[in-house]
Amino acid sequence: MPHHNSIRPEDVLPDGVDSTSINGKIVRKGTIAAFLANVAIFEKQDSTEKQKQEAMKTMKELAPGVIAIGLHQHVVFKNREIEQILIDAES
Structure with missing residues (x-):
C-alpha cells in the first residue's frame, strides 16, 4: 500500500476479505466502527x-x-475512561 497516495477502504481490505494483519495484529473489518458504536452506548444517558x-x-x-x-x-477521546482503555492497550 503506497503511503503517498490517498487510501480507500478497498485498498486496506479488498472485497471478500474480512481481516488483515496490521502492525503484527490480525484486525477484523468493522473494528473501528464497532469501537465507536460501543463508545456511543457507553456515553448514552x-x-x-x-x-x-x-x-x-x-x-x-x-x-x-x-x-x-x-x-x-x-484521535484523543474526550471521555477519559475510553482514552485510558487505549492508553492501557498501547503499553
Missing part, C-alpha cells in the same frame, strides 16, 4: 449499567486492533 459494562468490556477487547490501525495516533 439511557444505557443501562449492564449495557455500559458490556460496551466497556468490548472496547477493551477491541483496543489492541484500534491501536494497531493507528487511530489513537490521530
Whole structure:
C-alpha cells in the first residue's frame, strides 16, 4: 500500500476479505466502527449499567486492533475512561 497516495477502504481490505494483519495484529473489518458504536452506548444517558459494562468490556477487547490501525495516533477521546482503555492497550 503506497503511503503517498490517498487510501480507500478497498485498498486496506479488498472485497471478500474480512481481516488483515496490521502492525503484527490480525484486525477484523468493522473494528473501528464497532469501537465507536460501543463508545456511543457507553456515553448514552439511557444505557443501562449492564449495557455500559458490556460496551466497556468490548472496547477493551477491541483496543489492541484500534491501536494497531493507528487511530489513537490521530484521535484523543474526550471521555477519559475510553482514552485510558487505549492508553492501557498501547503499553
